[in-house]
Amino acid sequence: MNKSNQSVKGIAEISLRVHDLDLMRRFYEQVIGLEVLRENKHKHSEGKAIFYAVGAGDENLALFEEKLIDWYTRDKSPQIDPKLTTLSHFAFSIALDDFESEKKRLEGIGIEIVHSGTSSWMHSRMFYFFDPEGNLIEFKSHDESVGRGEE
Protein backbone atom coordinates (compact mmCIF):
# COMPACT_ATOMS: atom_id res chain seq x y z
CA MET A 1 0.00 0.00 0.00
CA ASN A 2 0.96 3.60 -0.43
CA LYS A 3 1.32 5.84 2.54
CA SER A 4 -2.26 6.44 3.52
CA ASN A 5 -1.91 10.18 3.02
CA GLN A 6 -0.10 9.88 -0.29
CA SER A 7 -1.82 11.98 -2.93
CA VAL A 8 0.25 10.63 -5.77
CA LYS A 9 -1.39 7.50 -7.15
CA GLY A 10 0.96 6.55 -9.95
CA ILE A 11 3.32 7.61 -12.69
CA ALA A 12 1.08 8.82 -15.50
CA GLU A 13 3.55 9.88 -18.13
CA ILE A 14 7.19 10.19 -19.03
CA SER A 15 8.09 12.55 -21.84
CA LEU A 16 11.37 12.55 -23.67
CA ARG A 17 12.79 15.46 -25.59
CA VAL A 18 13.94 14.05 -28.91
CA HIS A 19 16.07 15.30 -31.74
CA ASP A 20 15.16 12.96 -34.60
CA LEU A 21 11.50 12.15 -34.24
CA ASP A 22 11.31 9.78 -37.21
CA LEU A 23 14.18 7.68 -35.94
CA MET A 24 12.88 7.68 -32.39
CA ARG A 25 9.29 6.88 -33.32
CA ARG A 26 10.39 3.91 -35.41
CA PHE A 27 12.25 2.58 -32.40
CA TYR A 28 9.46 3.11 -29.88
CA GLU A 29 6.82 1.72 -32.24
CA GLN A 30 8.68 -1.15 -33.87
CA VAL A 31 11.27 -2.17 -31.30
CA ILE A 32 9.49 -1.39 -28.07
CA GLY A 33 6.10 -2.08 -29.62
CA LEU A 34 4.11 0.85 -28.28
CA GLU A 35 0.78 1.91 -29.70
CA VAL A 36 0.30 5.53 -30.82
CA LEU A 37 -2.42 7.26 -28.84
CA ARG A 38 -2.15 10.66 -30.39
CA GLU A 39 0.05 12.85 -32.55
CA ASN A 40 -0.13 16.50 -31.64
CA LYS A 41 0.83 19.16 -34.13
CA HIS A 42 1.28 22.44 -32.41
CA LYS A 43 -0.65 25.52 -33.42
CA HIS A 44 2.13 28.04 -33.02
CA SER A 45 5.26 26.05 -33.48
CA GLU A 46 7.01 23.63 -35.73
CA GLY A 47 7.37 20.20 -34.33
CA LYS A 48 5.23 17.48 -32.97
CA ALA A 49 4.56 15.42 -29.89
CA ILE A 50 3.61 11.75 -30.05
CA PHE A 51 1.91 10.01 -27.14
CA TYR A 52 2.06 6.25 -26.69
CA ALA A 53 -0.12 4.04 -24.54
CA VAL A 54 1.83 1.93 -22.10
CA GLY A 55 0.21 -1.05 -20.46
CA ALA A 56 -3.43 -1.47 -19.76
CA GLY A 57 -3.99 1.71 -17.78
CA ASP A 58 -3.77 5.38 -18.61
CA GLU A 59 0.01 5.47 -18.64
CA ASN A 60 1.82 7.25 -21.46
CA LEU A 61 5.25 7.58 -22.84
CA ALA A 62 5.62 10.64 -25.04
CA LEU A 63 8.19 11.94 -27.48
CA PHE A 64 8.42 15.72 -27.72
CA GLU A 65 10.36 17.00 -30.67
CA GLU A 66 12.96 19.51 -29.53
CA LYS A 67 11.93 22.07 -32.14
CA LEU A 68 8.48 22.09 -30.60
CA ILE A 69 8.37 25.36 -28.69
CA ASP A 70 5.82 25.91 -25.99
CA TRP A 71 5.68 27.38 -22.51
CA TYR A 72 7.62 24.44 -21.06
CA THR A 73 10.60 25.01 -23.32
CA ARG A 74 11.00 28.68 -22.46
CA ASP A 75 13.29 29.79 -19.70
CA LYS A 76 11.09 28.47 -16.94
CA SER A 77 13.57 26.02 -15.58
CA PRO A 78 16.16 27.85 -13.56
CA GLN A 79 18.84 25.19 -13.43
CA ILE A 80 18.37 23.07 -16.49
CA ASP A 81 19.00 24.31 -19.97
CA PRO A 82 16.19 22.60 -21.88
CA LYS A 83 18.76 21.60 -24.47
CA LEU A 84 20.77 19.78 -21.84
CA THR A 85 18.36 17.12 -20.76
CA THR A 86 16.49 14.43 -22.63
CA LEU A 87 13.77 14.48 -19.99
CA SER A 88 11.00 16.85 -21.03
CA HIS A 89 8.86 16.20 -17.96
CA PHE A 90 7.13 13.44 -16.07
CA ALA A 91 3.65 13.24 -14.63
CA PHE A 92 2.18 11.80 -11.46
CA SER A 93 -1.49 10.95 -11.37
CA ILE A 94 -3.50 12.36 -8.50
CA ALA A 95 -7.16 12.00 -7.65
CA LEU A 96 -9.46 14.64 -9.08
CA ASP A 97 -10.71 15.24 -5.54
CA ASP A 98 -7.21 16.24 -4.52
CA PHE A 99 -6.48 18.45 -7.53
CA GLU A 100 -7.29 21.85 -6.07
CA SER A 101 -6.12 21.04 -2.55
CA GLU A 102 -2.76 19.78 -3.83
CA LYS A 103 -2.31 22.93 -5.86
CA LYS A 104 -3.07 25.04 -2.79
CA ARG A 105 -0.83 22.93 -0.58
CA LEU A 106 2.12 23.32 -2.94
CA GLU A 107 1.58 27.03 -3.37
CA GLY A 108 1.29 27.32 0.40
CA ILE A 109 4.80 25.95 0.85
CA GLY A 110 6.23 28.31 -1.73
CA ILE A 111 6.19 26.14 -4.83
CA GLU A 112 5.47 28.13 -7.96
CA ILE A 113 2.87 26.54 -10.21
CA VAL A 114 4.37 27.43 -13.56
CA HIS A 115 1.49 26.31 -15.74
CA SER A 116 -2.03 24.90 -15.44
CA GLY A 117 -4.14 23.48 -18.18
CA THR A 118 -6.53 20.87 -19.46
CA SER A 119 -6.25 18.30 -22.22
CA SER A 120 -9.47 17.62 -24.03
CA TRP A 121 -8.26 14.46 -25.74
CA MET A 122 -6.88 13.05 -22.51
CA HIS A 123 -9.91 14.20 -20.51
CA SER A 124 -7.64 15.47 -17.83
CA ARG A 125 -6.50 18.55 -16.01
CA MET A 126 -2.96 19.23 -14.93
CA PHE A 127 -0.56 21.68 -13.37
CA TYR A 128 3.21 21.88 -13.45
CA PHE A 129 6.03 22.86 -11.11
CA PHE A 130 9.77 22.38 -10.85
CA ASP A 131 11.69 20.25 -8.42
CA PRO A 132 14.70 21.84 -6.70
CA GLU A 133 17.02 20.87 -9.54
CA GLY A 134 14.74 22.10 -12.30
CA ASN A 135 13.02 18.94 -13.48
CA LEU A 136 9.50 19.68 -14.64
CA ILE A 137 6.84 17.75 -12.75
CA GLU A 138 3.20 17.45 -13.71
CA PHE A 139 0.31 16.56 -11.40
CA LYS A 140 -2.50 15.24 -13.52
CA SER A 141 -6.08 14.17 -12.80
CA HIS A 142 -8.49 12.34 -15.02
CA ASP A 143 -11.61 14.46 -15.46
CA GLU A 144 -14.30 13.12 -17.79
CA SER A 145 -15.93 16.52 -17.97
CA VAL A 146 -12.89 17.98 -19.74
CA GLY A 147 -13.24 17.91 -23.50
CA ARG A 148 -16.65 16.36 -23.61
CA GLY A 149 -18.42 17.32 -26.81
CA GLU A 150 -15.29 18.80 -28.33
CA GLU A 151 -13.31 17.57 -31.32
Next chain:
Amino acid sequence: MNKSNRRVKGLGEVSIRVKDLDAMHKFYEEVVGLEVLRRDESFVFFKVAEGYGGHTQNLALFDATNRSFLENKSLGISPEATTLHHIALNVALEDFESEKMRLEGLGLKVNATVHEWLHVRSLYFPDPEGNSLEFVCYDETVR
Protein backbone atom coordinates in the same frame (compact mmCIF):
# COMPACT_ATOMS: atom_id res chain seq x y z
CA MET B 1 -3.79 -3.54 -31.11
CA ASN B 2 -5.11 -5.85 -28.46
CA LYS B 3 -3.94 -4.51 -25.12
CA SER B 4 -3.11 -7.96 -23.83
CA ASN B 5 -0.66 -8.43 -26.72
CA ARG B 6 1.44 -5.50 -25.74
CA ARG B 7 4.84 -6.52 -24.58
CA VAL B 8 5.16 -3.44 -22.42
CA LYS B 9 2.77 -3.73 -19.52
CA GLY B 10 3.34 -0.48 -17.69
CA LEU B 11 5.66 2.31 -16.62
CA GLY B 12 7.85 0.68 -14.01
CA GLU B 13 10.17 3.43 -13.01
CA VAL B 14 11.54 6.81 -13.83
CA SER B 15 15.02 7.55 -12.54
CA ILE B 16 16.60 10.93 -12.49
CA ARG B 17 20.12 12.07 -11.90
CA VAL B 18 20.53 14.55 -9.06
CA LYS B 19 23.21 16.87 -7.78
CA ASP B 20 22.07 17.20 -4.18
CA LEU B 21 20.62 13.88 -3.10
CA ASP B 22 19.58 15.03 0.38
CA ALA B 23 17.72 18.09 -0.87
CA MET B 24 16.02 16.14 -3.64
CA HIS B 25 15.14 13.28 -1.29
CA LYS B 26 13.50 15.77 1.09
CA PHE B 27 11.52 17.39 -1.73
CA TYR B 28 10.15 14.14 -3.14
CA GLU B 29 9.35 12.77 0.30
CA GLU B 30 7.90 15.88 1.90
CA VAL B 31 6.62 18.00 -0.96
CA VAL B 32 5.54 15.40 -3.48
CA GLY B 33 4.67 13.08 -0.61
CA LEU B 34 6.18 9.78 -1.77
CA GLU B 35 6.99 6.79 0.42
CA VAL B 36 10.68 5.91 0.73
CA LEU B 37 11.34 2.34 -0.34
CA ARG B 38 15.08 2.39 0.17
CA ARG B 39 17.70 5.01 0.85
CA ASP B 40 21.34 4.27 0.30
CA GLU B 41 24.47 6.38 0.17
CA SER B 42 24.10 7.25 -3.49
CA PHE B 43 20.44 6.67 -4.30
CA VAL B 44 16.90 6.74 -3.00
CA PHE B 45 13.92 4.78 -4.32
CA PHE B 46 10.36 5.96 -3.74
CA LYS B 47 7.33 3.81 -4.16
CA VAL B 48 4.76 5.62 -6.28
CA ALA B 49 2.17 2.87 -6.62
CA GLU B 50 1.58 -0.83 -6.95
CA GLY B 51 2.85 -1.82 -10.35
CA TYR B 52 2.45 -4.57 -12.89
CA GLY B 53 2.75 -8.19 -11.81
CA GLY B 54 4.05 -7.67 -8.29
CA HIS B 55 6.47 -4.93 -9.23
CA THR B 56 6.20 -1.54 -7.58
CA GLN B 57 6.09 1.60 -9.66
CA ASN B 58 9.05 3.65 -8.52
CA LEU B 59 10.70 7.00 -8.76
CA ALA B 60 14.43 6.78 -8.17
CA LEU B 61 17.00 9.50 -7.58
CA PHE B 62 20.62 8.72 -8.30
CA ASP B 63 23.51 10.84 -7.14
CA ALA B 64 25.07 12.23 -10.32
CA THR B 65 28.58 11.72 -8.97
CA ASN B 66 28.05 7.99 -8.59
CA ARG B 67 28.56 6.42 -11.97
CA SER B 68 28.91 2.83 -10.94
CA PHE B 69 25.38 1.72 -11.65
CA LEU B 70 24.92 2.83 -15.22
CA GLU B 71 28.49 3.54 -16.21
CA ASN B 72 28.46 1.44 -19.33
CA LYS B 73 24.77 1.30 -20.01
CA SER B 74 24.01 4.60 -21.65
CA LEU B 75 25.75 5.23 -24.92
CA GLY B 76 25.73 8.54 -26.64
CA ILE B 77 24.52 10.77 -23.83
CA SER B 78 26.94 12.21 -21.39
CA PRO B 79 25.75 11.90 -17.80
CA GLU B 80 26.16 15.66 -17.49
CA ALA B 81 23.87 16.23 -20.44
CA THR B 82 20.63 14.91 -19.03
CA THR B 83 18.81 14.58 -15.76
CA LEU B 84 17.19 11.40 -17.02
CA HIS B 85 18.96 8.39 -15.59
CA HIS B 86 16.77 5.74 -17.18
CA ILE B 87 13.17 4.67 -17.75
CA ALA B 88 11.90 1.22 -16.83
CA LEU B 89 9.05 -0.48 -18.65
CA ASN B 90 7.37 -3.56 -17.21
CA VAL B 91 7.40 -6.78 -19.21
CA ALA B 92 6.00 -10.17 -18.26
CA LEU B 93 8.37 -12.72 -16.72
CA GLU B 94 7.43 -15.27 -19.39
CA ASP B 95 8.49 -12.79 -22.09
CA PHE B 96 11.81 -11.93 -20.49
CA GLU B 97 14.09 -14.35 -22.35
CA SER B 98 12.34 -13.97 -25.68
CA GLU B 99 12.52 -10.19 -25.39
CA LYS B 100 16.22 -10.42 -24.64
CA MET B 101 16.76 -12.51 -27.75
CA ARG B 102 14.55 -10.29 -29.86
CA LEU B 103 16.41 -7.12 -28.83
CA GLU B 104 19.79 -8.74 -29.35
CA GLY B 105 18.59 -9.99 -32.71
CA LEU B 106 17.94 -6.38 -33.67
CA GLY B 107 21.56 -5.59 -32.96
CA LEU B 108 21.05 -3.81 -29.65
CA LYS B 109 23.63 -4.14 -26.93
CA VAL B 110 21.60 -5.61 -24.10
CA ASN B 111 22.86 -5.80 -20.56
CA ALA B 112 20.97 -8.34 -18.43
CA THR B 113 21.10 -8.17 -14.67
CA VAL B 114 19.12 -8.84 -11.50
CA HIS B 115 18.35 -6.56 -8.57
CA GLU B 116 18.00 -8.79 -5.54
CA TRP B 117 16.42 -6.29 -3.19
CA LEU B 118 13.68 -5.44 -5.69
CA HIS B 119 13.28 -9.11 -6.75
CA VAL B 120 13.48 -8.18 -10.40
CA ARG B 121 15.25 -9.14 -13.59
CA SER B 122 16.29 -6.33 -15.88
CA LEU B 123 17.44 -5.78 -19.43
CA TYR B 124 19.17 -2.49 -20.14
CA PHE B 125 19.59 -1.12 -23.63
CA PRO B 126 19.86 2.31 -25.22
CA ASP B 127 17.34 3.98 -27.49
CA PRO B 128 18.65 5.57 -30.71
CA GLU B 129 19.39 8.86 -28.97
CA GLY B 130 21.16 7.21 -26.06
CA ASN B 131 18.49 7.23 -23.38
CA SER B 132 18.84 4.20 -21.20
CA LEU B 133 15.81 1.91 -21.18
CA GLU B 134 15.14 -0.99 -18.87
CA PHE B 135 12.74 -3.88 -19.46
CA VAL B 136 12.00 -5.11 -15.97
CA CYS B 137 9.99 -8.00 -14.59
CA TYR B 138 9.21 -9.08 -11.09
CA ASP B 139 10.61 -12.49 -10.23
CA GLU B 140 9.97 -13.80 -6.75
CA THR B 141 12.93 -16.20 -7.08
CA VAL B 142 15.44 -13.35 -7.38
CA ARG B 143 16.73 -12.97 -3.83
